Amino acid sequence: MRGADLIRFARDAATGNPLRASLLVLAMAIGVAAVVVLTALGDGARRYVMNEFSSLGSNLVIVLPGRSQTGGFSPGNAITNTTRDLTIDDALALQRAGAVAKVAPLAVGTSEISAGGKLREVMIAGTVSQYLDIRHMVMAQGRFLAPGDWSRGASEAVIGAKVRDEIFGSEPALGQLVRIGDRRFRIVGVLAVSGQGLSMNTDEMVFVPVSLAQAMFNSNTLFRILVEANGRDAIEAAKAQVADIIKLRHEGEQDVTVITQDAVLATFDRLLGALTLGVAGIAAISLAVAGILVMNVMLVSVSQRTAEIGLLKALGATGGGIRLVFLTEATMLSLAGAVVGYVLGQLAAALIRQLYPTFPAYPPDWAVFAGLATALVTGILFGVLPARRAAQLDPVQALSKR
């Protein structure tokens, strides 16, 4: 049989029973669409997180106390044997490094903020004026913490948008006095709404000078030191210089961990990439189910067309030729299902993007390719058994069946 004849014959055979063909195409389409949509969601989540992390600030190098072998956030980080704490002096020393543009120490704790009879538990971040630039935060009202001597700050506080709403409501917040812990602070600024941040939601934070925060928590340690490198190329140099300086200051002992944002990003990238892969795997199960359906439908087709198969044999078709006819039909149906599913999946992903514009639900290319390939391979694989059965039919018995 010629290729063109084979395709036409298989097409006619497939469309000869529209219900059977369309059910099969539908099953395959749902499988492929599931792969496309689910990986679009998984990869969308990955991109979303990447975007959020990028908004943390670019060229960021983070110093955290404690030695850690891994680059990411692992439970091991929490139970390292820290010998020396990070101090404000460490942060000040980092400003001398050549590849470093800005440094901001960060001390964190929780306390209560009260004003006008309202009380709220908040997270207190003690830091300095550079923090605003390093984190790319925007002020809604007033100003951020004043620059000046890090070890001596004025009693002024900057509050997040949500804290402002909950403590002051519609009243003006700027210039008001609030009590945080057992100290009084004057509100000098309100941060703009930052949306959903990942690690810390700045909308619910209160920023105070680092020295006051340390005094409030009665400790002189820092939670982090945030360092901004001079540029993207300077990140590695800054990381090395920062590590060297801290090591020198800590009597030659490497007892801090210096991570770059790239490392954090890479960790999350891997994590969510694996998630997408897992979701794709789950969706692939539906493809396997569709493949089994292909097999069933083709088996039914073989038994319905027994007489026709007998006839084809009598007219000189070889077993191989008949196998090819049925395989071609299974392949065409799978292909049609894969294409329909691809279109449906892309439409659904586009709909999700339409409904949630901030969520970049684009299916990754590899998933689309893998979905289409899996659909075809399962369709053909599960088409083999029915095709073999058709080829092995005894022509005498096949012809006698009416």
Next chain:
Amino acid sequence: MNSTSPAQIELAGIERVFHLGDSEVHALRNLNLSIAAGEYVAVMGPSGSGKSTLLNLLGLLDRPNTGLYRLEGRDVTTLSPDEQARVRSERIGFVFQSFHLVPRLTAAENIALPMVLAGLAPAQRAVRVQQALKDYGLENRADHRPDELSGGQRQRVAIARATIMQPAMILADEPTGNLDRATGEEVIRLLEALNAKGVTLIMVTHDSALGARAHRQLLMEDGAVKQDLRCVAPT
């Protein structure tokens, strides 16, 4: 065809045994038969006498348990299935009692089916199909599907299909069994016209009047040829 073996079909010591549960059914026993090219043979006999089994064997749809089948001087029992398919495609045309047309294909497509399976070029197929439609008076029915054709037209399509590859022999299994007398007569005349052109015609029939028209009648009983009558010398 072959000078050492003038007969087109030679069967020697053919046995065909079917197993039905524990019992063995001898559909054909020790059958010896020789048919020359261009003969017109009617195979007759009661049901279960082995007529259809013989026809299936001759058409290479079935294999004997023992015995030798030489077709045009060549031992075809030992051929591989693919080689047998090739012989069916090139040398043998089948006409069935229930027509066996593919319902989703038009008359023209049904006629072209053997050529499609054999991989002939579309241009060549179109020429032959046109000629066949003309020969069998089906020109107005070319694009009709089998369910839009009468019984006689269906069998004419089937005969056109059986002859489209220009086979050396036509095997007809009760070709008029599903037709009324007039259309049956018409179909038989078509088959006889083919025989007159030199194609061997072997026809299984219940109808003794039809069988009497053949030049040679094989009366079968219990898997063996009881009588081999030659009314007229083969042409």
